[in-house]
Amino acid sequence: MTDKRVGIVLVSHSAAVAMAVADLARGLAGGGDTAPILPAGGTPDGGLGTSADLITEAARAADTGAGxxxxxxxxxxxxxxxxxxxxxxxxxxxTRLVDAPFVEGAVAALVTASTGADLDAVTSAAQEAYTYRKN
Incomplete structure (x- = not known):
């Protein structure tokens, strides 16, 4: 597998939610050698909110050169x-902000990125998660 795969960052107002969604996506993607997926949740002091510093740190850590x-x-x-x-x-x-459902989009993005697909394909897969029906 190529070392250059699209990285994924999950930004949530809650560190626990961001971590749980990242763990869920990894598990549903089969675990093992997946593309990088990193949580950026909450504030640096552990509170609810978002942090530009945490987002930047996660994006830099997830970046392998493929977006x-x-x-x-x-x-x-x-x-x-x-x-x-x-x-x-x-x-x-x-780096691209993707308009997608948070949980389903994260899973679709990670599965697609883990195949070595490019940023456009990863974005499309995440966005297509809007069409997943639950009834």
Whole structure:
């Protein structure tokens, strides 16, 4: 498997939620040699909220040179990621905010990224999770 796979960052207002979704995605992707997926949840002091520093740190750690897909849980997380993207030099080149459901999108993104697919394919897979029916 190539070392350059799309990385995934999960931004949640809760560190526990971000970690749990990352663990779930890894488990459903078969575990083992998956693309990098990192949580960026809560604030540095363990509270609820989002942290530009934690997001930046996770994105840099997930970056292998193939791009980074960022999935978020709620509105202010979107604003934080958009602000980081607008700054231009905080997040790795090729970082993309993905409009996708948080849990289903994370699983679809990780499964796709783990195959070595490019950022466009990973983004599409995550976005397609909106069409998953539960009834």
């Amino acid at each position: 980074v897909a960022v999935l978020v849980d709620l509105g202010s997380a979107v604003l934080t990621v958009k602000a980081l993207l607008a700054e231009g030099d905080e997040l790795p080149e090729g």
